[in-house]
Amino acid sequence: MASTRIVPDYLYLYGVILAEELQDSEVPSIMGIDGELIKIKIHKELAAIITPVNADSFSQQQIDLQLKDPEWLKEKAFHHHEMISVIHKHFTVLPMSFCTVFQNIDNLEVVLHEQYSDLFDKLLSLKGQQEWNVKIYSNKEKTLSHIQFHHPPVVELKEKIPSMPKGKQFIMKKKLEQLIASQVELEQAKWWQEINNELTPYVTAANYRKIWSREVTERTDDMMVNCDFLVEIEAAPRFFHKIQELRLIYEEFGCTFQLTGPWPPYHFSKTVKETL
Numbered sequence: 001m002a003s004t005r006i007v008p009d010y011l012y013l014y015g016v017i018l019a020e021e022l023q024d025s026e027v028p029s030i031m032g033i034d035g036e037l038i039k040i041k042i043h044k045e046l047a048a049i050i051t052p053v054n055a056d057s058f059s060q061q062q063i064d065l066q067l068k069d070p071e072w073l074k075e076k077a078f079h080h081h082e083m084i085s086v087i088h089k090h091f092t093v094l095p096m097s098f099c100t101v102f103q104n105i106d107n108l109e110v111v112l113h114e115q116y117s118d119l120f121d122k123l124l125s126l127k128g129q130q131e132w133n134v135k136i137y138s139n140k141e142k143t144l145s146h147i148q149f150h151h152p153p154v155v156e157l158k159e160k161i162p163s164m165p166k167g168k169q170f171i172m173k174k175k176l177e178q179l180i181a182s183q184v185e186l187e188q189a190k191w192w193q194e195i196n197n198e199l200t201p202y203v204t205a206a207n208y209r210k211i212w213s214r215e216v217t218e219r220t221d222d223m224m225v226n227c228d229f230l231v232e233i234e235a236a237p238r239f240f241h242k243i244q245e246l247r248l249i250y251e252e253f254g255c256t257f258q259l260t261g262p263w264p265p266y267h268f269s270k271t272v273k274e275t276l
Contacts, residue, residue: 200241
């Protein structure tokens with residue numbers, strides 16, 4: 001009679017929270033990524049949020065294959081994000097990357113032990129904080145118009161051109177166009193420096209992200225800024241108010257602000273090594 005190979009479950013790690021916060025709130029009883037209830041593994045002052053997963057389905061080799069399946073990736077990645085968002089509503093959470101899997105509880109305990117200080121210190125630094133993302137888009141036509149009428153060298157050259165000989169006017173108009181175009185990035189950089197300086201008193205940390213193209217944003221204006229901010233919960237109302245003030249100020253320059261959050265602190269948790 002052929003024997004059936006029994007493979008112990010692996011453990012899927014969503015994130016780590018402060019164990020002391022379990023005294024004030026319970027982890028919701030919800031299904032994990034592979035249909036099993038989520039569980040808690042306590043290690044000193046840390047609590048790992050885990051769920052059993054099938055070892056064959058969540059081996060590294062199988063994960064690598066599944067990542068090529070858009071439907072599987074969309075479903076599982078969405079679940080991972082939603083789970084961390086639920087945890088974040090109740091606890092200070094240090095989120096792990098999608099598909100952080102351990103072969104057994106011993107391996108998880110080793111990581112919690114070896115990285116204990118880093119994990120605990122990072123969680124303490126995130127306590128009472130929220131992540132917010134600010135995207136700023138710029139309408140190029142409005143930016144060019146602003147430069148044309150407010151940038152001193154441009155205004156000066158514009159005023160001089162009509163009094164120049166006809167032949168020279170053609171050359172200087174081309175020079176004027178080049179001067180205006182060259183000022184776009186400089187002007188936008190100046191605006192962002194001013195905006196950033198205004199926001200700095202209200203934030204704990206900032207993380208600058210890649211600028212997305214129009215093909216990605218599906219907008220007609222250009223992304224100028226893509227930045228994550230870590231903000232204390234108590235400071236959040238003042239942060240929002242300042243964003244609103246800046247939105248009104250820079251609207252005349254062609255800038256549009258997009259604020260989203262609060263998010264789990266994905267972009268302020270990257271110093272932690274996730275060792276399988």
